[in-house]
Amino acid sequence: MSHVLKLFFCLALLAWGQSHALDKILFNGQIHSQDGQKSVFSALAIEGSRIVATGTDEQVLSQRKVATEIIDLKGRMVLPGFIDSHSHIGMAPDYMAACQLQNSESKQEIFRRMLACHQQQLGSGMLWGFGNGDHNITITRQELDRLFPSRPVALIGMHHMVNFVNSHSINIIRQENSGTTDADLGIELNEQEQPTGTLHGDMAVLSLNLYKKVEDAKLFSEKIKQEITRYNRAGYTGFFDAGNFTYDFHERLSAFKVLDDSGLLTARSSLSFIVDPSLPIWPQIFYYQFIRKDFEGKYVELDTLKVFADTTYERMLEPHVNGQRNGQAMATKEDIASIMDAAKWFDFRVYFHSTGDAGVRYFFDGLESSQLKNHPGKPRHTVTHLSSVHEQDLRRFQQHDVVADIQPAWAYHGSMAGAHIENEREIFGKKRAQKRYAFSDLKLANATLSASTDFPFGILNPFVSIQTGITRQAQYKKNARPYHKEQALDLDTLISAFTINGAFQLGQEKEIGSLEVGKLADLIVIDQNLYDIAVQDIGKTQVLMTFFDGQLVHSETP
Numbered sequence: 042m043s044h045v046l047k048l049f050f051c052l053a054l055l056a057w058g059q060s061h062a063l064d065k066i067l068f069n070g071q072i073h074s075q076d077g078q079k080s081v082f083s084a085l086a087i088e089g090s091r092i093v094a095t096g097t098d099e100q101v102l103s104q105r106k107v108a109t110e111i112i113d114l115k116g117r118m119v120l121p122g123f124i125d126s127h128s129h130i131g132m133a134p135d136y137m138a139a140c141q142l143q144n145s146e147s148k149q150e151i152f153r154r155m156l157a158c159h160q161q162q163l164g165s166g167m168l169w170g171f172g173n174g175d176h177n178i179t180i181t182r183q184e185l186d187r188l189f190p191s192r193p194v195a196l197i198g199m200h201h202m203v204n205f206v207n208s209h210s211i212n213i214i215r216q217e218n219s220g221t222t223d224a225d226l227g228i229e230l231n232e233q234e235q236p237t238g239t240l241h242g243d244m245a246v247l248s249l250n251l252y253k254k255v256e257d258a259k260l261f262s263e264k265i266k267q268e269i270t271r272y273n274r275a276g277y278t279g280f281f282d283a284g285n286f287t288y289d290f291h292e293r294l295s296a297f298k299v300l301d302d303s304g305l306l307t308a309r310s311s312l313s314f315i316v317d318p319s320l321p322i323w324p325q326i327f328y329y330q331f332i333r334k335d336f337e338g339k340y341v342e343l344d345t346l347k348v349f350a351d352t353t354y355e356r357m358l359e360p361h362v363n364g365q366r367n368g369q370a371m372a373t374k375e376d377i378a379s380i381m382d383a384a385k386w387f388d389f390r391v392y393f394h395s396t397g398d399a400g401v402r403y404f405f406d407g408l409e410s411s412q413l414k415n416h417p418g419k420p421r422h423t424v425t426h427l428s429s430v431h432e433q434d435l436r437r438f439q440q441h442d443v444v445a446d447i448q449p450a451w452a453y454h455g456s457m458a459g460a461h462i463e464n465e466r467e468i469f470g471k472k473r474a475q476k477r478y479a480f481s482d483l484k485l486a487n488a489t490l491s492a493s494t495d496f497p498f499g500i501l502n503p504f505v506s507i508q509t510g511i512t513r514q515a516q517y518k519k520n521a522r523p524y525h526k527e528q529a530l531d532l533d534t535l536i537s538a539f540t541i542n543g544a545f546q547l548g549q550e551k552e553i554g555s556l557e558v559g560k561l562a563d564l565i566v567i568d569q570n571l572y573d574i575a576v577q578d579i580g581k582t583q584v585l586m587t588f589f590d591g592q593l594v595h596s597e598t599p
C-alpha cells in the first residue's frame with residue numbers, strides 16, 4: 042500500500058470512528074437472525090440505521106462506547122421486523138371508521154355494537170359495520186329493518202365475501218345500478234324472490250360509497266399515520282399496499298409521501314398502481330411510469346402494478362360441478378402478456394390477484410408468451426391469494442422465480458374467506474376441493490412463499506396468521522376440525538414468509554428481512570419464544586418493541 046493510500050485509509054477510519062458512535066446494543070436475548078444459516082445470537086449492535094455487530098453478549102458489549110444505549114432483552118425473542126406482503130393501508134381508514142365487528146361471537150353481540158355505534162355516530166347517513174362474518178352468523182334484512190327502521194345499514198364482512206344490509210340499503214343499491222340484475226349485483230333472493238339481506242361479493246357494496254373521497258393528502262396522511270402505528274404495534278416494519286381501487290388513488294398514495302417527507306413514516310412502504318386490462322394497457326402503464334416519481338421517497342417505493350385475474354369470487358379453469366356460475370375472468374392470457382411487456386419496458390414488477398386456478402394458469406401462460414421474456418434482468422413478480430392452484434401450475438412458480446403470496450389466517454373451517462370453504466365439495470367436486478388453500482403443495486413445489494393479511498380485509502395480527510397456518514384451525518375455537526390439515530405449514534416456513542421472503546417479494550432482501558451485519562435494523566422484540574410455546578399460544582404473542590431503521594418506534598412494558 043502506498044503512503045498516500047495508507048494516509049487516506051487512516052483518515053477515513055478516523056472520520057468513520059467519529060461520525061459513527063455505536064448507538065445501541067441489545068443483549069441477553071434470543072435473536073433469531075433468519076439468515077441463511079438460521080443463526081441465533083444473544084446480542085446485536087446498531088449504528089444509525091444499520092446492524093454493525095452480532096454475536097455473544099461479551100463480543101458485542103466489548104464494543105460499547107460511552108454514549109451507547111444498552112438494552113437488556115431479558116432473554117426475549119428477537120425477529121426481523123415483519124413484512125405484510127399484501128395490505129390495503131391506503132383504504133384502511135375508511136374501514137376503520139366503521140363500527141368494528143371483528144370477533145363478535147353472536148348475533149346479539151353484533152347488534153349491541155351496531156346500536157352503540159348508531160347512538161355515537163349520530164346522523165342519518167349510512168351506518169357501516171365492518172369485520173363480521175366468522176362464526177357462520179347470518180343476519181337477515183328483517184332483523185336489520187327492525188333495529189334500524191329509518192337508516193340504511195350495511196355490515197361488511199371481513200373479506201367482502203358475505204355482507205348484510207337492510208331494506209334501505211337494498212333500495213340504494215338498486216337505484217345506483219339500475220339496469221343490472223340482482224344476481225349480477227350479488228343480491229341474494231329467497232324463494233319468494235325477496236332480498237334476504239345477504240350480499241355476495243363486493244359489487245353491491247361498492248355502490249354504497251363506503252369510500253370517502255380524499256381531497257387533501259396532508260389531512261389524510263394523519264389517518265395513514267394511525268394505520269402505520271397500528272402496523273408497528275403488530276410487529277410490522279414494512280408492507281406492500283396492493284392497490285387502491287378508488288378514483289382518488291393519487292391523494293391516497295400521496296399521503297405516504299407527505300409522512301415520509303416529514304419524517305413520520307415508520308414502515309417501508311411499497312405501493313402499487315392498478316392496471317385495468319379492459320382499458321388500453323400501454324397508455325396506462327406509460328402514465329404510471331410518468332407519475333411514479335411524485336410518490337417515491339426515502340421509505341416509499343412505487344414499482345409495482347396490481348392486476349386482477351378474477352375477484353373474490355374464484356374463476357376456475359373447469360366449471361363448478363353444481364352448475365353454479367363460474368367467477369369472472371378479468372384478464373386474458375393476451376392481456377397479461379401485454380402487461381408483462383409494458384411492465385418490463387417501464388421497469389415495474391407485477392402483482393397478480395388470483396383466487397381461482399384460472400388466473401394462475403393465464404398468468405404463467407401470459408408470462409411465457411410475453412415478447413420480452415428474454416429481456417435481461419430478473420422479473421420479480423408475485424401471484425397472491427391462490428385459493429386454488431392447478432397441480433400442473435405448481436412448479437411454474439419456481440421455474441419463473443415468481444413469489445407465491447398467501448394469507449394463512451384465512452384457511453380454517455368457519456372462516457369468512459370461505460363462503461366457499463364450507464361447501465367447497467359441492468361447488469368444486471372432491472378432487473379440487475381437497476386442494477384448496479394448498480400452501481404445503483406450493484412449498485413442496487419449491488415456490489418462494491410470502492405471507493400477508495390483506496388488511497383491513499383480514500386480521501392484522503401476524504402471530505394469529507402463523508398459528509392458523511400451522512393448525513389450520515380458528516384461533517378462537519379449541520378442538521375445531523382442522524381444515525385440510527395436510528396443507529399446514531411449519532413455524533420456520535411461516536416466519537420466513539413474513540420476513541426474508543417478504544423482503545424478497547419487495548426486491549429488498551439485501552437490505553431487510555434478516556438480522557445480519559450491514560443490513561438495516563428493522564426488528565421486533567416479542568414476549569415469548571415462538572419455538573418454546575404451545576402452537577395454540579402463538580396467536581397471543583405481544584410485540585414489546587419495534588425498531589424501524591434503527592429507531593425505536595413502538596414499545597410496551599409487559
Ligand SMILES: [Zn+2]
Nearest residue numbers: 127129283495
Ligand atoms: Zn387485497
